[in-house]
Amino acid sequence: MDSTSGTGASPPRIIIVGGGFGGIAAARALRKAPARVLLIDRTNHHVFQPLLYQVATSILAPEHVAAPIRHVLLGQGNTTVIQAAVTGVDVEKKVCLVDGVPLPLPYDYLVLATGVQHSYFGHDEYAEYAPGLKTLTDAVQFRNKILGAFEACERTPVPRDHFELLTFVIVGGGPTGVELAGAIAELARQTLAAEFRRFDPASLKLILVEAGPRILPSFDEALAAAATAKLTKLGVDVRTGARVEKVDAEGVLVQGERIRTGNVFWAAGVKGSPAAHWLGADADRAGRVKVLADCSVPAHPEIFVVGDTACLEEGGKPLPGVAQVAIQQGRYVGRLIAGRLKGKPAPPPFKYLNKGNLATVGRNFAVMEAFGIRTAGLFAKLVWAFVHIQFLVLTSSRIGTLYRWSWKVLTRQRLARLIIEPGSTRGARSPLVPDQQHAVNGVDPTSTTTARS
Known part of the structure; x- marks a missing residue:
């Protein structure tokens, strides 16, 4: 039988x-x-990938965007899970x-x-210097790297002489790249600027690189333009029609221009x-x-x-x-x-119901096109938040995420700013800054004189 x-x-x-x-x-x-x-x-967990960038930028903790698979399928007696x-x-x-x-x-x-x-488009050697964001581990490593860059700046006597410490290059202008760029900009200028003594917000360089003619190619052109304007307002240098030619330990080569940085993030393919x-x-x-x-x-x-x-x-x-x-x-x-x-007849062919596109840029702005509605701004952000909350698989994740978002909106504080990887501070030091830089020009590394003075 x-x-x-x-x-x-x-x-x-x-x-x-x-x-x-x-x-x-x-x-x-x-x-x-x-x-x-x-x-x-x-892994033993399900990850809500659209919010991984929020773990990477200290808005959410890992447990808010992930859930044990066995718990998600709790009560399904016919199902076994193995890692x-x-x-x-x-x-x-x-x-x-x-x-x-x-x-x-x-x-x-x-x-x-x-x-x-x-996908590094045939250049897998870029992976070592330009990590991507697909897993929870990726997100935590991103967070370590971003926060580690500011820590390296804090222990450098003259940060203005080492602009590469706080230069961030994001490759790829799709939703992930756009959302990551906006989140890093707000993290640096709205949260970390008040806590770090040697960080001058004017020294931050955020560059979003897109090989195509515009960012958010899957969105309406007017919405993509609105997102570009918002990113520019946040201080992000949006470069379209700019192809990455090389990524190595010293930074990235874009259209013949060498950008010196140890902070390259890949969201391109x-x-x-x-x-x-x-x-x-x-x-x-x-x-x-x-x-x-x-x-x-x-x-x-x-x-x-x-x-x-x-x-x-x-x-x-x-x-x-x-x-x-x-x-x-x-x-x-x-x-x-x-x-x-159960011997039932075959269903009709699969038909995708397109519920629209959403992408957020910063705390109070998003772009949305759904069911014939195209809009940008706060209303789109509220829709974005509602949709993302709904698709988290656990009620506890929804409650925790809603609390963190509310706290961030009210206080602009991010509660998940932890560097937790063992030895991550060693990797946080830029390879472009000599180990003995503390003694340069007789500057005391314990001085709290800021780069803004």
């Missing part, structure tokens, strides 16, 4: 790889399915190869929601996970698996790929790599599998 029919001696086995938006949505849709569901992820790394798939034998698991794990249905990785290679499936230029209208892999109706890992076209264009696509696809696939196990 076919085990996938749900009538065999043992329940069908469903493996979900990835605990992001798509994987969690698929698992939740399978909560009542007559099957054994196994969710595998490299491990999938290293391959044998589509003929219908098994997953998992690091640390001695035997391959068999499946009747497989859902791949493995997300994307940073992504590439697919190894899923296409595992499956031997066709992929697009970004490495995403080309799937059919029901999110299944051609010739393999038991394998589904969702979210950023999948390439599904609607209207002649691939669906964007945003959370809503992953959530809707994960839910669709979960319900499709559950229905198939």
